[in-house]
Amino acid sequence: MSKSPITNQIGAIFLHVSDMERSIQWYNDLLGLPVHSSGHEGTIYSLDMIGGSALLLDSNMKNIENKNNKTQFFFDTKNLVESYNFIKEKGIEIVTEIEVHEAISFFTFKDLDGNILMICEDKRNL
Structure with a gap:
């Protein structure tokens, strides 16, 4: 190679x-x-x-025109619940609720143009 x-x-x-x-x-x-x-x-x-x-x-x-409903990328967080509440308090549209897995947890939301973004907590790095 x-x-x-x-x-x-x-x-x-x-x-x-x-x-x-x-x-x-x-x-x-x-x-x-x-x-x-x-x-x-x-x-x-x-x-x-x-x-x-x-x-x-x-x-x-x-x-x-964003016809793609897939996540564009994600932001890291050390506290997913705090991040979720922050987004919700701002009145930002949440697409998926918090999904918990063994290594990571995340939720998705939309920006002003309908792009789907994710916030992810990697429990392996805490």
Whole structure:
């Protein structure tokens, strides 16, 4: 097997949004981050995540229709119940209730554009 020049690490995840300003406020509020300036003439906004990978809000795709009901990615948490209550208190639509498994537990919810996101507690890392 030859060595690849591609790093085996996610650098960023693109999340297509219909209203950049609302999405910037929503995600910064969700994650407790301060708002900063956008890049690429306001069409890309980077949310720097712990662990190196960034979440990039991208408004370059107009007329988005999310017919995909699969989870786009997940956020880690050390306290799933607290995270669930936080999302619920914000009035965010919960898609699936907390599902408990031996190693992990999670629930899913929707963002402003109907993207399905997950919050996951990995009990192996507690």
